[in-house]
Amino acid sequence: MRFLLITFLLLISACSGYSKVLDCVCGEENDKGLIILHTSGKKIVNGSEVRPHKYPWMAVMMKSYHHVCGGSIISDMLILTAGHCMYYIPSPLKSRWIIGSHSVKEAVNARQQSYDTKDYDLHPLWKAGNLFDNFDMALVITNRRMTFTSAAIPICMPKVGDEKLFWNQKVVIAGWGRVEENGAQTDVLMESSVYLKTHRECKNLIYSINYDERSMICAHEQHTDACQGDSGGPIFAAKSNDHYVILGVVSFGDGCARDFPGIYAKVSEPVTIKWINQKIASTNSNVCRNPEFSFMKRVAETLVK
Incomplete structure (x- = not known):
């Protein structure tokens, strides 16, 4: 029994790739977070302004001082975003990523950090040009290790099938995208709540595409949606341990806040989790402790004693 438990612990360590x-x-x-000293009144398609640094895994992609896409901190070297954010913009390696930010207009300060894009890796099953x-x-590889602070930490990775829990x-959903379809982008981070649909509901709602x-x-909620500029940002939820896991990445939709639900690239799929873990290992990335995995390890260690 002791041998099996020790083997189990070694497998946890080996499979993590960290x-x-x-x-x-x-995911904390x-x-x-900082007290909001103003109220913008803007709504990102029926959203509201986030308390500054409430979601410290949020990252924003800047190109020539303009906000392009969102992303999520995964490790101290990796940011997860949408494939189309990196593939379709000119010279993606000239983009930079801001973390620890609330307003994209604020000057660099003690909380805000800026990193250049060293390289990026498109999902191996993503094919450019698909409608x-x-x-x-x-996965964006930054030019140096990110420094984790109370305003900048990774979101937790999901387990396979975690989306079904929600x-x-x-x-x-959160981002710096447009406040309405074809409207202006917001300068501050906004959030909204949407209902995550079952796969069957998604197929029924999205009859015009091959879901x-x-x-x-x-996900769908009347008059509420991600919009242009939110691409690459996360859709996420808190598990029973009160830590947030990323479920998907903002991908596409039919306009903003129409009857058509928003579509998100699913993270909790074996091939995707494997791809992310392999990239964490190959970049020699460091990560934060995941409460779920730590609990499993503590249980096993207790049984070994």
Whole structure:
């Protein structure tokens, strides 16, 4: 029995592919964020302004001082975004990523950090040029290690099938995208709640495209949606341990806040989780502790004693 448990612990360590687990916890909402000193009144398709640094995994892609896409911190070297964000913009390696930011207009400060794009890796199953993107994801490799602070930490990775835990429940979308279809982009981070639909509901709602369960999830709420500029940002939810996991990446939709649900690239798929873990290992990335995996390890260690 002892041998089996030790083997189990070794497998956890080996399968993670992580170079080092830092003294931080992924997916922790920052409940000590800065007090909002103003109210913008803007709505990102029926959303509201986020308390500054509430979601410290949020990243924003800038190109020539303009906001292009969103993303999520995964490790101290990797940001997860949409494949189309990296493939279709001119000279993507000239883009930079801002983390620890609330307003894209604010000057660089102690909380805000800027990183250049060293390289990027498109999801191996994503095919450019498809009208409707399957596996629409890319991992951005930063030019140096990101520094984790209360305003900048990774979101937790999901386990396979985690999206099913939140079917027909409200989940969170956040970004710096347009406040209405073809309208102006917001300067501050906005959030909305949408209902995550089952795969069957998604297929019924999205009859005009070939909805793919392996690579897509969908969410919908009347008059509420991600919009242009939110691409690449996360759709996420808190698990029972109160830590947030990323469920998907903003991919595409029919306009903004219409009857058509928003489509998100699904993260909780074996091939996608494997791809991300392999990239974490190959970039020698460091990660924060995942409470779920840590709990499994503590249980096993207790049984070994």
